[in-house]
Amino acid sequence: MKVRTPLAAAALEPDEGGRYGVYGGRYAPETLMAPLEELSRAYDKLRRKRTFQRRLNHLLEHYVGRPTPLYFAEGLTEHLGGARIYLKREDLLHTGAHKINNALGQVLLAKEMGKTRIIAETGAGQHGVATATAAALLGLDCVVYMGEEDMRRQRLNVYRMQLLGAEVAAVDAGSRTLKDAINEAFRDWVASFADTHYVLGTVTGPEPYPRMVRQFHSVIGSEARRQLRRLAGTPDPDVAVACVGGGSNAMGLFSAFLGQPDVLLVGVEAGGRGPELGDHAARFSGGTLGVLHGARTLVLQDEEGQVVGTHSVSAGLDYPAVGPEHVFLHDQGQIEFTSATDQEAIEGFHLLSATEGILPALESAHAIAEVTRRAPGMDGDQVILVNLSGRGDKDVESVLEYDAASGDQVPVRRPSGGDSVSVRRPSGRHSGSGAGDAE
Amino acid sequence: MSRRRKRSSRDGAIAAAFKTCAKERRSAFVPFLVAGDPSLEATPDLLRALVSGGADVIELGVAFSDPIADGPTIQRASHRALAAGSSLSAVLGIVERHREELGVPIVLFTYYNPVHARGVENFAAQAADSGVDGVLCVDLPPDEGLRELQPALEERGVDSIYLIAATSTRERIDRAAAASNGFVYYTARSDVTGEREDLIPTLAREVKRVRRRVRLPVAVGFGISTPEQVEEVAQVAHGVVVGSSLVRLVEENSAEADLAARLERRVRDLTAPLGARVL
């Protein structure tokens, strides 16, 4: 299968000001307005250029490893008993997650724009690693901002970035997580835009980021659709599931199925420790309309408009706002949102490891958790498509820590049905039980 | 654009303050502090100190959890203020209780989210009732502000002030100028807020470029912290904004009983060279 990133395809585009209905926009300090306008123009010019598309697609195929397989997860399907589960294997990409699709696209764009320096924020470290990789490949300087708390829990990725020649700048402000890293990246960019491109890692931020990042990831959905037609006999699943931090892997997958009423699109947010404000990153249940990092969108905040802390076992979902297009599509009834708690995600992590031999990223494990709730109630001829956005190597320490803090042995049956494997998992038994369990 | 106003801001207190300065052939001094730093109780005294030191207009900073346009000094101040219980409600309360007594126009310097969270109509009404003279939202360029916030403020005679930057194109300068009342704020550096050793060498030329296109007074801020810098900027600007340097003074002296007196002395030092404007 040839790699064809649908960059020039007519997508559902925001208006000129980057608005999806009342969401999105370009809420930025004046100094950044002209650089953002320049970025929008450069991107619109390049994405239509054949040479740029060819260059990107060539690298995606030979360097990044696209197309990624679509894999029928027979073990998981049998274990859950119900819908047929297909995994879109973004975890098999170079650097280990979907993030490279966007990072490479933007770094190529930056190079075309004549920039010599790249900055990025990172939460889980996957976007940082992807950006550092693209910068190393294309010979650009790279600085990655990362919250100190995230540096602790994703320290392998910190060293990976350093090995790739990037400088990892520790951010010790606020909650020391993704949102603070984004603040710091914007502060750098205000002073450095002349020679620097800011590679934002998800579908948030001011115009043009949400539409640009989505478009670089839309290859996920377009591939999956073609692969499903071959493998499952239908291009359209009954349900498509993806985890939602800022929402880039979800937009990438969902973009191929928008406007198709027969496909139920489900985004899974981080339910964290429970439903109390500050304990989770579930914007669709706990958020209110606000303006953060350049866009009008759902934000976890108090009544005074101060952004509140978030919690998730997965650094990549630990963010108080969500991509504006998601909110728009939710209003339109096109995407449904739900959440999975830390504990459910950990269970999903163990389950996929035991039934398929695949360690998912803790972010992706949230999507798996949703599948475990949904699949058993569906018919055997129905199809669930899951975006396995990344691999779990980076999370092994976090899972170890989490399990050590609880420590009972829970049997998970093998797909063959016979003997069971023991997986350590936390004490509080089931899903949804939520608050306090993880503590 | 609607020109409906209950209280004509063209002749509002901000415009009047700049007019007075013009008559006195000097630039206006516009100090900035974060409201609630180090505490809500301390703020009124500090504002009085600004006035007795020579402030013509006060920029009162509303602390925000995610101040992306601010350097470390104001970030720390915002953090302290939030920890001390500051909020947009608290700031409006301070203005309501002290605006009249201070006798100097007050511009709220804020990020947009606290305003948005309150609802723009609510905010505009409460700001007007409290005696707020103008509002500057750092992350609300005219592109969004003209539609979202300005009509509500205009309706109640509260001035909107927009930023102009070195990167602003001619169209953007014109748009900000047409949208602003009272004055426009030119950011002296393409950077976050914070003290700097030097002004950028092209500053005078840049400010003149803006002044040629703008009928309103032009105040210049970002990175101005010493009397020498104030003097230099006053040569070309109608107003000089000093923020981080005063915020740092508050930070370093917050435990001192005579904090307000120290602040007043510092403002006096900064305003001393202001007679020198030769516009």
Ligand SMILES: Cc1ncc(COP(=O)(O)O)c(C=O)c1O
């Ligand atoms: C593997 C993986 N999945 C998902 C995410 C969440 O980001 P998004 O919602 O933009 O896909 C991250 C972010 O770091 C990630 O590393």
